[in-house]
Amino acid sequence: MESPVRGGTRWRRFAVVMVPSVAATAAIGVALAQGALAASFAVSGQQFKVSAATLHGEGFVQYGNIDVEHNGTPHPVAVSGFNSADITDLCQSVVVPTPIGDVTMLLRAGRGKDKVTAKNLYIDLNQLDADATFTGINIGVAAGNTDPKYAPVEPSVGKDEKNGGASSFTQEAESVDLAGVQQTAWATSAGTFVLPGLSLSLHRGSGPSVECY
Numbered sequence: 001m002e003s004p005v006r007g008g009t010r011w012r013r014f015a016v017v018m019v020p021s022v023a024a025t026a027a028i029g030v031a032l033a034q035g036a037l038a039a040s041f042a043v044s045g046q047q048f049k050v051s052a053a054t055l056h057g058e059g060f061v062q063y064g065n066i067d068v069e070h071n072g073t074p075h076p077v078a079v080s081g082f083n084s085a086d087i088t089d090l091c092q093s094v095v096v097p098t099p100i101g102d103v104t105m106l107l108r109a110g111r112g113k114d115k116v117t118a119k120n121l122y123i124d125l126n127q128l129d130a131d132a133t134f135t136g137i138n139i140g141v142a143a144g145n146t147d148p149k150y151a152p153v154e155p156s157v158g159k160d161e162k163n164g165g166a167s168s169f170t171q172e173a174e175s176v177d178l179a180g181v182q183q184t185a186w187a188t189s190a191g192t193f194v195l196p197g198l199s200l201s202l203h204r205g206s207g208p209s210v211e212c213y
Contacts, residue, residue, distance in 0.1 A: 043067045043075070043124070043186045048094035050123075050188075051212040052087050052110075052181040057121070059083030059150045060134070063143050063157055063170040067124055067186045075186055077124040081151030082176075087116040090195070091212035104203045104210045109195035120151065120191030128183040136174030143170045150174075182213050 061081045066074050092107045110116035143153045144166030150173075157165050203210035 042070045045069050045071070045073070046094060046096070047126075047184045047186055048092060049212045050181070050183050050185055051089075051091045053089035053179070055085060055087045055130075055176075055178040055181055057082035057085040057176045057178075058174070060173040060176045061146055061151045061153060061170065062172075063153055063168065065124070065154075065157060075126065077126055077186055079154070080123040080125065081153075082118070082121040083149075083151050085118045085121045087118070090116045093211040095206040095211065101204065102206045104206050106201050106203060106210065106212070108199045109197055112197050114196035116196065117194045118190040118192065121193075122151070122187075122189050123183075123185055124187040125183050125185040128181070130178040130181045130183075133177045134173040135176070137171065138173070139171040141170045141172055142166060143168045146170055146172050 059082060063079055065077055065079045067077050068074050088110050090108065090110045094105050096103050096105060138147075143157050146153055153170060157168060
């Protein structure tokens with residue numbers, strides 16, 4: 001069976017959600033320790049910050065995975081997938097080391113009446129702060145048995161029985177609403193990503209004054 005394609009490119013993702021559950025985090029950690037969650041593509045060695053006033057997502061799924069840098073350094077992540085998402089006041093920032101010191105690239109969108117919208121949205125994150133409300137949530141689903149109406153689990157986790165991949169811990173929900181989002185992530189992708197009022201700027205230095213938070 002052909003693997004799902006995200007945004008025209010296999011194995012890429014975008015970013016945003018973690019169920020605030022100690023048990024869920026512990027279960028993902030156990031799966032990672034057992035080697036059940038394989039890396040899928042090389043990430044850069046730099047994390048980036050994302051913030052949003054609100055995010056509404058439909059068809060949510062979340063599972064553990066490991067992102068690996070080009071040099072082989074592994075990073076455990078929680079992958080959050082959405083069939084669709086509407087976002088207000090989106091901010092993304094990344095600090096880039098340069099010969100003249102740190103430079104922060106800052107992107108903003110969706111600050112007016114029109115929301116940022118995304119289809120087939122995926123986020124590889126390792127930290128999230130937000131107020132969250134989940135509707136129709138199932139926690140502890142096997143990765144190989146998630147409901148097909150939700151965003152799909154990538155085949156390297158959901159279809160591979162080796163090391164328990166298809167049996168690894170997953171959670172799914174009909175919808176999710178987040179407010180006051182602040183997160184750090186390693187990767188992000190979407191099938192379509194509409195950014196009304198897009199603004200991109202560069203700033204010398206780093207820190208809350210020039211980053212999203």
